[in-house]
Amino acid sequence: MINIAKKKLPSAVAFILVYLSYCAAGWYVMRGTMAVYGEHYGWPAWFANDIWAFFFGGIAPFAVYALLSFFVYRMLAVRVGGDMASVRYGMHYAVILSNIVLFLLKFIYLAAPVQASMLNIIFDPTVTLAVVALYLWYAFYQNYVEKSMYRIVVSQVYGMFVTVYAVLTVINILMSVVG
Helix, strand or coil, X not given: CCCCCCCCCCHHHHHHHHHHHHHHHHHHHHHHHHHHHHHHHCCCCCCCCHHHHHHHHCHHHHHHHHHHHHXXXXXXXXXXXXXXXXXXXXXXXXXXXXXXXXXHHCCHHHHCHHHHHHHHHHHHHHHHHHHHHHHXXXXXXXXXXXXXXXXXXXXXXXXXXXXXXXXXXXXHHHHHHHC
């Protein structure tokens, strides 16, 4: 197998790519939100447009990802050891891939805008958790961490994503019912 952690991009570039992928994944939902708020609250046209929606769509998910991944990987580096930097770096690629897939899947929103909130509830956790699970399986075979300690890595990293997407799913369900 190809080791994706051998030739690393600088950390700042990897985080910028993760942010841009979150922007792309959140663009469709944010453009609808900004259109509704722009119409309802009279936002100026220069602000309630697709460009601002693109960049605002990625702020919250990226902030949550960056904050949680910092603490989870820092804790795992102390607890487990091994090459946690490579696991974290590869996870950036997994998140970028899942967000690109989500961006492409969300073209369905243009054909079915009424169902966009329900599709968002289904697509986001399903695609992201599937790609993260595939990456963790890949990382296991790359021996980034000692095999006996790998269950701790999987439970912490995958648990972080399951927890975040469970909370986001509940919030999205409540918002779609209320809105």
